[in-house]
Amino acid sequence: MSSSTSVHPAAAQGQFDHRMAVFGSDDAFVAAALPFLAEGLAAAGEPPPVAIAAPARLAALRDTLGGDAKEVGFIDHTDWYTGTAANAVAQGAGYLAAHAGPGGRIHLLMEPDWAGRAGRSARESAEWIRYESLANLLFAPFATTALCAYDTRTAGPAVVDAARRTHPGTGVYEQPPVLVRELDAVPLAPVPRAAERLPAPEAVDAWSAGLGLPAADAALFARAVVEAAAAHGPVIEILAWGEAPACLVELRLCRAVADPLAGFVPPPGGAPEPGQGLWFTRQVCAYVDVRDGAPGDGAKIRVQYG
Template sequence: MNFIHQALVFDSAAAFLAAAVPFVTEGVHRGDSVVAVTSDENEALLREQIGADAERIIFLATSAWYDSPGRTLDAYHRRIDALPGTTGILRVLGQPIWTGRDTLETSEWGRYESVMNVALAESRAWIMCGYDSRSLPTAIVDDARRTHPTLAVGPQSEVSITYADPAFYYAEHNGPLAARPAHGVEQLVDFIDMAPVRQFVADHAVRLGVPADRLDDFTLAVNEIATNAIRHGAGRGEVRLWATDQRVICEIADTGGAPKKNGRNGFLGFLRSDPQAGQGHGLWIARQICDLLEMRTGADGTTVRLHMRRE
């Protein structure tokens, strides 16, 4: 089967169940791998409606599944890779978290929803993403119709007439990076090898708020991006660190352009590299480690910002 990515926009429990129940029960009866990642309320509704079939569904907490865009995408890959045989598929009834997200997080999760249509295009998966129009802002519900090619309407589906090509949607979200703060920015200018970069992170990251047990991972992510900066940025780059109320941000900048991957420059870091390839894994690794990753590239060079939640 071809990858299916649907939005389920619902305004009542009945509307949710009209699409969700046939979706999961068909999967159970076909022997698919069925996962439900919904609100506690909707999980209870599902369990009540489908009875004994609920024992054959994997129910996961939304807070764990929708932890960061990169890690969620990797979780899909891992479950798809683990599918037995050649006929079964992964069915996921999801309900992305939008409440409590700031503007940047909302933008990056929207980008993730769109990029999934490219990243999983060849996958044996059917993903139905729930959007509760009673509680979500209209802009987020409208955006769901732009990031999902089809809409679930009861047990049927229809084409979304406002669906946006992922490359176009991605470019829309590539606005200017937020200005760095006027004060409190640590910087290492003109690095040409990795040892000073790693030491720079060790000197400042925990003090700024990176949890101590995540320092090694954060250092690895910075190292991967800084290595790319040297390799593609005329052999040198710059690195800066600062903190906001919520996150520690590491910015790595160089004067080179981003390397192309399969001719699709804009999706770097969202498209999983061939495990057998000798290079091209840095951005993918950084997306798994960090809570958010921003990347902008142009004639003047490339800038990557790695975000880690503060403790």
């Protein structure tokens, strides 16, 4: 793909405006960023726009803006994207609550860290594509304008093509439930035959500690499993396997989960707290996979701590 810039505006205004820019050089990034930031600076009733990107891209922006750089916020994307895709939802919601104007009005230029966690495996990249898709539902109530920046040098063509399907106005946009069903059609690895059957979600504490997970982590992992079971039980069976820190537990449930946003909708407040169901689970665990069975069947929730 060339280093030229392509920018796709969202089709609708007055709600979450989710755009995408694709570039292959720092100059092309700046060319896409400048009009977006200028739009934010000119928007009535908004705080200054913010650029969240790789340090090299932020430096190029500052150099180009010169004295005008003081009017724009700059955040290293390694400080923003510090964990899982679910953590990024919490980060975004918290930032809007603390810094956005009325109704969530703010312009955010956002470059995921594809050289970091987001791009370290196909599995991880798929979770970030899920996040990009669900963002259209999660942030729909906000009048936020987001420009997601994709560097073809780090994201790669497969990721860029998938990301186009998560942004309105690209011509290939898919509604989130459609794309999420497609992601969930990828089968999970089979449960090992040696997996242990645990009597209750609370038993995850002693089980994972027995595998070498530190006591505080074992207790947190157990709480995460308890929260998932409490929100979506009754539980038919609990299977556990793995080696610390990558301990896995699968809950087999009586009923389907159905909601693609389960565990992604931020509750009021800041840090995750007990009683928040699958939101708590997603915030503290490396992976949470939800798979519904055939109509009339139950679901599986697979949780991996490390």
